[in-house]
Amino acid sequence: MYETHFGLQEAPFALTPNTRYFLRAPSHHDALELLLVALRQREGFIKITGEVGTGKTLLCRLLLNELEQEAYTAYIPNPHLTPDTLYEAVAEELGVDVTRCANTHQVLKALNERLIALAMEQRPVVLVIDEAQAMPEATIEALRLLTNLETESVRLLQVVLFGQPELDTLLRRESLRQLRQRITFAHRLAPLDRASVSHYLRHRLAQAGYNGGDLFAPAALRLMTRCSGGIPRLINILAHKSLLAAWGRGERQVGRRHVAMAARDTESARQPGLMARWL
Template sequence: MYESHFGLQEVPFALTPNTRYFLKAKSHSDALELLLVALREREGFIKITGEVGTGKTLLCRLLLNALEGQATTAYIPNPSLTPENLYEAVVDELGVTVSDADNTHRVLKALTQRLVQLVGEGQQVVLVIDEAQAMPEATIEALRLLTNLETESTRLLQVVLFGQPELDTLLNQASLRQLKQRITFQYRLAPLDRASVAQYLRHRLAQAGYNGDELFAPAALKVITRASGGIPRLLNILAHKSLLAAWGRGDQKVGRWHVLQAVRDTESARPLGLLGRWL
């Protein structure tokens, strides 16, 4: 499409999470640092929440990459599971063979033996769950019971929950107060501010091979910041469509008009008020 027109080697604003494009903005850097410190301290439950599109899955992948070689990890990307299926998923992630997977007692026994073995070998075991707000209440309770597995001196399993704000609502239920009390560290991802938006766009363009002058004009930055609300996923959508608009007219820079066209074409964009009066 527009890559050669702007001197790019690849599309810079793809929606697929790619850790190479991670920007160390304050909120996201602080969240990653908190995760690593809390896990180093062997805390039981850690929770990271954020609105849709704030970069939770990317942060999740960064964490898994950081733990590679440092810990044994189990990753559950879709936790809309029954308690039994959750146990089976964890067992599968940890490479445990169970003769009778339909027998929950045997599954838990085999899992416990595997955790004891790993910890005995000096391994830290971390269960990472993305989209945790999708877990049924019974499955959350089953997850809490998993963290009861411990020796006299060591916790056998640590859990990191990534979820939308609905996860907080779910955990506020009285029936789940025991799990909520076990969450020792938590962090809420914040949207990017205007300065970080400009930095975000520059960073992704540079990672995609761009080395020219500022590609987004100040007026374009103002509109894209407001229309995206600083949400990275919306930024990607609007920036991509803005580049398409500029390319379609043969323009070498992205201006206010191009971003306004992108906003008009994006239902999830934030209302612009007077900024969009010339749409």
């Protein structure tokens, strides 16, 4: 579409999570470092929360890539499961043949044996759950019971929860206080500030093959920050539409007018006052 016009090799602002485009902005860098340090210290529960579009799934995938050589990982992307289904899903992720198990007791027994075998291989096991705010309360309690599996000297399963702020609300329930007390480390992903938004745009453009001057004018960057609230997913949407607007007019740089047009066309974007003035 506009790639050739701007000297790009590929679309730089696709919404599909791609670890190659991960930017180590301060909050996201801190989250990744916390995860790696805590997991290497064999902590039990770790929680990462953030608003919709702040990059939790991308961070989750990056974590799985980082752990590939040092741990055995299980990944549950959609945890809206019953307790029994959760046990089966974790067992399958760890290579357990659940078709041989007649009931939940047998699934848990086989899962425990598998965890012990991995512990004997000196391989920590990390369960990563994305969109954890969608877990039913009964399933969260089942998850807590699952982490009771341990030997005298080592914890057999570590858990990382990624979720929206609703996860914090869910875990504040009195009935879930036992799990809440087990969360030893937690981090809240923050939106990008103006400097980070500028860095984010330049980083993604460079990854897509751009090697020219500033493609987004300073005024465009300021409005982009304001309209997106520093949320990476919204930045991607607005940047893509802004490039389309500039390309459609045959212009080589994205200006404030193009960002305003993109924001007006995006329901989830913040609409700055007097936007019509920019048009």
